[in-house]
Amino acid sequence: MLARTTLYDKLWEAHCVSHRPDHPAVMYVDLHLVHDGTYRRAFEMLEQGKLAVRRPDLTFATTDHCLPISDPSRPMPPVVTGLSAACARHGISIYGPEHERQGIVHVIGPELGLTQPGKSVACADSHTTTHGAFGALAFVIGTTQVLHALATQCILQRRARTMSIVIDGALQRGVTAKDLILAIITRYGIAAASGHAVEFSGSAIRAMGMEERMTLCNMAAELGARTALIAPDDRTLDYLHGRPFAPKGTDWERALARWRLLVSGEDGRFDSRLRFDACEVHPMVTWGTTPAMGMAVNAAIPAPESVGAPEEREAAEQALRYMGLAPGTTAQEMPVDVVFIGSCTNSRIEDLRAAAGVLRGRKVAPGVRLLVVPGSQAVRRQAEAEGLREVFTAAGGEWGRPGCSLCVAMNGEFAGARKYVASTSNRNFQDRQGPGARTLLVSPLTAAASAVDGRIADPRRYLAD
Amino acid sequence: MASFRHLRSRLVPLLGPDIDTDQIIPAQYVNAAGTEALARALFRRLRDQNARFVLDRPEMAGRTVMLVGSNFGCGSSREAAAWALSAWGIRALIGRSFNATFSGNCLQNGLLPIAAPLEAHGALCEAIGAGADPEIAIDLERDRVEFTELGIAFSVGLEPFARELLLRGMDELHYLLDRRAEIEAYETRGGPLQ
Known part of the structure; x- marks a missing residue:
């Protein structure tokens, strides 16, 4: 039976707090990432309802969407300064514009070792699928669900259908993960994975570094996927080792033992399957x-x-x-x-x-x-x-x-x-x-x-x- | 949140596949505050480029149901897309299919996305293309969508939980806050993968 369980199933079941018949499941959020683009109404509703942030220790904020880039002398927009103020009120770690850990939310999560195999990661951004490159269960949420995660550390979710995309063969020189995912989207369309949790596997994936895997999972959003996954392997662990929030010492050893179980069974039961040959891909535009x-x-x-x-x-x-x-x-x-x-x-x-x-x-x-x-x-x-x-x-x-x-x-x-x-x-x-x-x-x-x-x-x- | 039971309206037709949330509300307006600003931001670029854009035709004023194509609301997960539609006055969408995040965001705001069966959707689009301006009646209690003039009817097809929340004008937050004991128990036993 276990051999038919997919990685998505394992992650789903591990984060399911409760599930009543005919109801969506109450899913626990291990890591809630907040950014300046989509937080404001959530904090307003939280404060109007006189609610507290349940787990500020599991909530991290950064500024990325609204920062002036070309002309850094422009004043910070109110949504940027407002996020810092809101986080200060609620005891949330915030990486503001000049902070040494600041960056795009889907870049800093992995880079700081906040994103880890087996964690559930919620963020009000469609490219939250990126975190699945580590075998994390990524939830793309809206602003109302930011409120839910702040107040309860949980969100309501319907289980996704599962799709396996097996990619074998080696990418040619000069061809990147970006070209590969564009080629897949071009062939199958932007709604090909609608409503699905996509798991990427195959020899081409194993050969990829973490940056390339993140690019692939990131753009699974453009296939319509609700979430994307790649089972963690040695490259995942090498990437995470020594990162600021990665487990240390004996915790690291214990984490490795758990993370190595995060694979789909050999006969994993997927609702649909695609195969793709990496050898045939050219640079895309x-x-x-x-x-x-x-x-x-x-x-x-x-x-x-x-x-x-x-x-x-x-x-x-x-x-x-x-x-x-x-x-x-x-x-x-x-x-x-x-x-x-x-x-x-x-x-x-x-x-x-x-x-x-x-x-x-x-x-x-x-x-x-x-x-x-x-x-x-x-x-x-x-x-x-x-x-x-x-x-x-x-x-x-x-x-x-x-x-x-x-x-x-x-x-x-x-x-x-x-x-x-x-x-x-x-x-x-x-x-x-x-x-x-x-x-x-x-x-x-x-x-x-x-x-x-x-x-x-x-x-x-x-x-x- | 106001409860949703039934409504009658004529349609605001906005056909075509894959209308993304960047079109529904451009990124720079996502943090617009207030109903008026959000309503103005709805489809802002398309309205700027075309004075005859459907939303700005006089006969569309006051209509509360939009007829859309397939994969409506794809792209960015911005909830402001649902806010802007609501702010303009839209309370239900009839489409072939919707992006999952977008339809979730709609439901959080009492905006009802209804996926019409292929044949019914095709017949509707054809009738609109031929100049018809039919009235729609949505009855969420009876789970019924009807276009009497066209002889088209189908079910709303919403899952029971979401339907119940809309009928009662409740939001998910209260349901989650009521799960507190379960959440505490989960935290105490520790997530199995952590």
Whole structure:
């Protein structure tokens, strides 16, 4: 029987406080991550109801969504200062704009060792799926549920259906986890995993470092997944060992024993299964207004007539109008005005190293703006210590303060109308990066190569031997 | 939260697949405070780009049900999408399918997302496309959605717990606060994986 239990089932059952028939389950939150984008109404309701934060010790806050990036002299918006004040009132640890642990919520959780295998992690952000890369049960919640988690340390949840995505084969050189997940989304669509908990497994996953696994789980949100999971292995443990909040000494040994049990049974019963071959993936770029409107960098934009249902065809036509692109245009003919390297998808040290590897000794094409925004203060310090900042600025790029920046454009900083933005972020929705902005989702390698060419480029041309 | 029992309205049609929450409310307005500001933020970019956008047509004023396509509310989990729809006056959505986080957020705010069966949804879209302007009657107590003029009817299809909360105008917080003894017991025995 146990062999048919999936990792999701194990995590679900371990966090289920109670479950009445015909009711959603009461699920315990081991780690509640709060950020400046979605907290305000929750704290207002908490205080209006004269409720206390049940477990401030399990609640951590950071500022990321609304920080000024390009012009750090701009005053902090009230939602940023308000979060610090709210956390102070309730005894919650807050990593404010200048704190050494500040950063994008999905970057700092893992980086500080707060995110651990077997924990449940709730955060009012759709990319909370990122934490599943550690075998943690990630809950994407809304602001009302932030209130619930603050007041009771629990949320109500319906059990998700389960989906196994097995990815075998090795990624080619110059092809990243970002390209892989874009290829999967392009093939299966943005609702392919709707309502599902997705578990990624297979030889390609085992070969990935934690940063790449986080990129993959992060973008499972763009498959519609409610949560994503990767079973922890030696790489997970190596990553966590010695992190500030990771267990220490004998606690670490005990934790290892528990974490090693966090795998799906050999005959794990999934509601659906997909298989994907990593060998076939090329560097990817999107041409439209959903992450599923993608193609390889050596391909051309497909004709809308070739798309299946009439509804989808119409959506593709509308996307092309918005993007100012035509069917048959090759990826490498697509112009680039802005290059954004950052976001919870691709702003970790490995991402910056990859981009810097392409940009070292090269210049950004005339007229192209390159903005590099490290995911956290720790990533910023590490990158500066390694000389990566120098590489980006010498190439003509800007080096921003850690935050969500141009991924969500919630800070009032936009790419201009009709500007093409080669972006390592996760969403190319219409107007997402500013009114009229045209997002082309790419990997950090492709972003860097495109900055040099001033057009979408195949990064494999720029890789050192 | 006000209780939801029944309502009658004509539809605000906003068809097309995969309408994401960035379109429903752009990120810069997510922290807008007050009903008026949230209502103004609803579909702000699309309204700015098109003076004839459906929400701003005079005949749409006062309507409380929106007809949408598939995978409505995908993308960002921002609850402000539900707040903005409510602020404009929308109390129910009829669609082919909804993003799970989005529909959860709607229910937390007394906004009812109803997934219509394929055939009924197709017939509705076709009728609207042909110029019909039918009235919808939603009766949550009887679990019934009816378009009498079109001869279309289906069930609301909400799970019993969510339906009960809406009918009674209750929110999940009170249910959770009532589980205090269970939560304490869980904390005392320690989560098995921690």
